[in-house]
Amino acid sequence: MSANHTPLHTVHVPLGARAYDIVIAPDAIESxxxxxxALFPGARYGIVTDENVAKAQLPRLAASxxxxxxxxxxxxxxxxxxxxSWPQLQSVVDQILGARLERNDILIALGGGVIGDLAGFAASIARRGMDFVQIPTSLLAQVDSSxxxxxxxxxVHGKNLVGAFHQPRLVLADLTALETLSPRHFAAGYAELAKYGLIDxxxxxxxxEANYPQIEAGGPARGEAIARACAAKARVVVADEKEAxxxxxxxxxxxxxxxxxKATGYSDRLLHGEGVAIGMVLAYRFSAKLGLAPSQDAGRVEAHLKNAGLPTTLADIPGDLPPTQMLMDAIAQDKKVSRGQLTFILTRGIGKAFIEKKIDPEAVATFLEDIR
Known part of the structure; x- marks a missing residue:
């Protein structure tokens, strides 16, 4: 590997035969x-991307x-x-087959979380399973979904309800790609990054909290923050790969x-990271209401996320507030529901999240009504 392609950070995900590296560098796409x-001699490649990323990043990857x-x-x-969606999944698989990509060829997901999730799922089913590589171009994808x-x-019943566990063979997180993000999309990704501190x-x-200005500005702290988030997620994934x-x-x-x-129609009205930011504040406030966590911790979390440019309350969502019953119907379809019982990730304070099963739906509905 050329000295010009020395990675800024490398995080290893030790999953035995499915182990892979996360390479974080300014020139990850060029390299x-x-x-x-070197990794896949003789392979051909299918690049899955979207129209926006194709304009900004596809020429860099194609040239490489x-x-x-x-x-x-x-x-x-x-x-x-x-x-x-189902139609776009079918389109990707049909194009893979139409291009005569073989089972030992490689699919590349070039884009944010949507493209990474969709391309990874397509790779898991095309020709009964192909390898794929993640090249995440959004902060959210770099620290979480990739x-x-x-x-x-x-x-139609909810988010991420159809899919598979299918590990990538390599993740290339290009720091330069983040420079094209709008402040709103950068903030949305930051919510997922902050999540790792709030969990454990x-x-x-x-x-x-201390380094956010440097992370936002793109200094060395940005690469370190991404590496620390990836390492935190890797630890959890290695311990419990399939979420048992x-x-x-x-x-x-x-x-x-x-x-x-779901209540806002999976639209630009509320980006995924923005929903997570509000959701984390709600999780902390619900925990405080149940007497599990200090209310000042919820306030501290809300203040930091707000400082990062994120919405933190239901009132921050543009337009009419979703009815409580609509939210409860969506919560009932959450993947963590077990035997009809609600499961929530609650907290005893910053860095002290835990899994709480058999949450009373009436308590959740009352909480949502009270905070409207």
Missing amino acids: AGDRLA LDAAGLGHTEIVLPAGEATK VGGKTGINS DEELFFWL GNRALLNLGHTFGHALE
Whole structure:
């Protein structure tokens, strides 16, 4: 590997035969061709991306693959959460087959969480399973959705209800790609980054509070923050790859957040990370209401996320507030529901999240009514 392609950070995910590296560097896309040629000799590539990322990043990746002599085909999809759907999944699989990509070829997911989830799921079923590589171009995807092997699409019944666990072979997180993000999309990704401190790493959350200006500005703290988040997720994934236990902690804020996303139509009205930010504040406030966590911790979490430019209350969502019953209907379809019982990720304070089963739906509904 050329000295010019030395990674800024590398995080290893030790999953035995499915182990892989997360490479975090400013030139991860430019170096992709060299890395892939060394890792998968003789393979051809299908690049799945969306229309927005295709304009900003696809030329960089195509040039890198071309320079390394790697054949590739491009599959460009509409941008937006609605792309995580049955029709677009069928389109991707049909294009994989139409391009005559073989089982030992590689699918590349170039984009944010939507593209990573959809392309990963397509790779898991095309020709009964192909390898794929994540090249996440959003902060949210770099710190969360590209790592851990969760792939899937949305259903009319809820978010991410159809999918598979399918680990990538490599993750290339390109820091330069983040420079094209709008402040809103950067903030949405930051919510998932902050989540790791709120789950079980109080020290990380305090470090984020102190270093957020440098993270936002793109200094060395940004790469360190991404690496620390990836390492935190890798630890959880290695311990519980298929969410039989504590991996559910990674869903802090997501039960409320996914319900809000569904109620707002999976639209630009509420981005995924924004839903998670509100959901995490609600999880902390619900925990405080139940007497489990100090109310001042909920206030501290809300203040930090608000400082990062994120919505933190239902009132911050544009338009009419979703009815409580609509939110409860969505919560009832959450993936963590077991035998009809609600499961929430609650907390005893910053960095002290835990899984609480058999939550009373009436208590949740009353809480949602009280905070409107």
